[in-house]
Amino acid sequence: MKTKNIAVLGSTGSIGTQTLEVIRNNDDMRVVSLAAGSNITLLQKQIEEFSPKLVCVFDKKKAEELQKNLKNPETEIVTGMDGLIACATIDEADIAVAAVVGMIGIKPVIEAVKAGKDIAFANKETLVTAGHIIMPMIKKYGVKLLPVDSEHSAIFQSLNGENASDIDKILLTASGGPFRGKKREELINIQVEDALKHPNWSMGRKITIDSSTMVNKGLEVIEAKWLFDVSCDDIRVVVQPKSVIHSMVQFKDGAVIAQLGTPDMKLPIQYALTYPERRYLPGERLDFWKMSEITFEKPDMETFKGLRLAYDACREGGSMPTVLNAANEKAVALFLDRKIAYLQIADIIEECMLKHTTVKEPSLEEILEIEQKVYSYILSKYDK
Numbered sequence: 484m485k486t487k488n489i490a491v492l493g494s495t496g497s498i499g500t501q502t503l504e505v506i507r508n509n510d511d512m513r514v515v516s517l518a519a520g521s522n523i524t525l526l527q528k529q530i531e532e533f534s535p536k537l538v539c540v541f542d543k544k545k546a547e548e549l550q551k552n553l554k555n556p557e558t559e560i561v562t563g564m565d566g567l568i569a570c571a572t573i574d575e576a577d578i579a580v581a582a583v584v585g586m587i588g589i590k591p592v593i594e595a596v597k598a599g600k601d602i603a604f605a606n607k608e609t610l611v612t613a614g615h616i617i618m619p620m621i622k623k624y625g626v627k628l629l630p631v632d633s634e635h636s637a638i639f640q641s642l643n644g645e646n647a648s649d650i651d652k653i654l655l656t657a658s659g660g661p662f663r664g665k666k667r668e669e670l671i672n673i674q675v676e677d678a679l680k681h682p683n684w685s686m687g688r689k690i691t692i693d694s695s696t697m698v699n700k701g702l703e704v705i706e707a708k709w710l711f712d713v714s715c716d717d718i719r720v721v722v723q724p725k726s727v728i729h730s731m732v733q734f735k736d737g738a739v740i741a742q743l744g745t746p747d748m749k750l751p752i753q754y755a756l757t758y759p760e761r762r763y764l765p766g767e768r769l770d771f772w773k774m775s776e777i778t779f780e781k782p783d784m785e786t787f788k789g790l791r792l793a794y795d796a797c798r799e800g801g802s803m804p805t806v807l808n809a810a811n812e813k814a815v816a817l818f819l820d821r822k823i824a825y826l827q828i829a830d831i832i833e834e835c836m837l838k839h840t841t842v843k844e845p846s847l848e849e850i851l852e853i854e855q856k857v858y859s860y861i862l863s864k865y866d867k
């Protein structure tokens with residue numbers, strides 16, 4: 484068995500810690516680098532367990548603090564964007580798990596691809612904003628982009644052995660979040676705690692809020708467009724409240740192929756790390772004798788207008804998905820800090836999109852510039 488050497492970017496998060504759980508259960512997987520933002524307490528434990536060669540703490544002060552307490556002489560600590568890129572491109576890595584949250588992942592993912600690393604890909608914001616740059620690079624450098632996001636892994640699995648040209652529609656399932664069935668007026672007083680109660684999945688805070696607004700599904704529409712080379716209008720969101728069906732593909736002859744399972748991210752993570760091999764994964768199994776029904780609904784894009792805005796951004800293309808994503812990242816951060824109301828998240832995204840004049844094929848520099856402009860605008864107007 485050849486050892487698979489893995490760089491884990493975002494190791495302290497929900498996807499990161501579940502990735503380490505998968506690695507822990509597979510003798511032929513080894514961690515070569517870890518990266519996180521500032522959670523040095525957890526990072527130190529991870530270093531002690533996995534003895535990586537390189538570790539990035541993005542926050543410089545926290546990196547210095549970790550360095551002082553480090554008991555592992557074999558581990559080098561680096562910091563900032565250069566450090567994050569060094570972890571993503573480290574010579575020893577065969578594959579980088581992209582599990583940081585937000586657009587901060589763009590540069591490390593691009594550099595990892597250039598360095599010939601396969602990517603186990605969770606960090607959807609990176610593909611939403613820079614898909615037009617990353618997808619051609621995946622081809623050029625001959626690396627694999629293996630989806631970790633549950634829906635995209637399901638689509639990837641449903642396409643196994645199929646011809647991409649036979650796709651008629653991608654049927655992207657959505658739980659509908661904790662406020663499914665509610666109308667806009669009922670969401671006026673939603674508090675952070677309410678929005679953090681996802682019905683099926685335990686995830687990081689940002690994506691949990693995104694699921695509640697259905698912006699997550701909108702980002703996933705754009706992610707699917709890039710991963711599977713389909714137009715936005717051939718991606719249909721289907722609300723399936725129990726998250727049993729993780730997504731489906733409808734083919735031109737009318738056949739529908741789906742992937743189902745319990746809501747456990749370790750499955751798509753492990754599949755991305757062992758692809759094309761499937762391995763035993765401990766955990767609950769679906770019991771179709773106990774499951775009485777699977778129900779479906781059309782999404783309500785009036786109440787959850789973030790999803791409609793994401794379709795608009797997807798159709799518009801160019802720099803518009805960057806504006807949608809950057810506005811959402813900042814608005815969600817302000818909501819989590821209790822500085823804006825829940826419904827303002829989608830209102831702010833809409834406002835920023837209306838103000839923006841699309842750049843057709845934005846370069847990386849332009850994407851990052853637009854991101855900063857959107858952040859500054861929102862902060863100056865809403866961070867009181």
Ligand SMILES: NC(=O)C1=CN([C@@H]2O[C@H](COP(=O)(O)OP(=O)(O)OC[C@H]3O[C@@H](n4cnc5c(N)ncnc54)[C@H](OP(=O)(O)O)[C@@H]3O)[C@@H](O)[C@H]2O)C=CC1
Nearest residue numbers: 493495496497498519520521522541583584605606686687
């Ligand atoms: N959680 C899930 O089940 C799913 C997540 N995803 C996607 O995966 C990505 C990660 O989500 P999730 O794990 O939930 O998020 P979390 O918030 O749980 O974790 C985010 C990770 O990113 C790290 N991070 C944040 N900023 C930086 C930075 N500047 N430099 C380096 N590392 C940084 C965090 O470090 P620290 O802890 O120090 O802040 C943490 O390790 C997101 O893009 C999300 O949309 C997709 C599908 C499912």
Ligand SMILES: CC(=O)[C@@H](O)[C@H](O)COP(=O)(O)O
Nearest residue numbers: 632633657658659660694699
């Ligand atoms: C686990 C995962 O992939 C999340 O993106 C999840 O799908 C969120 O659920 P909804 O956005 O469908 O509520």
Ligand SMILES: [Mn+2]
Nearest residue numbers: 632633634703
């Ligand atoms: Mn998902």
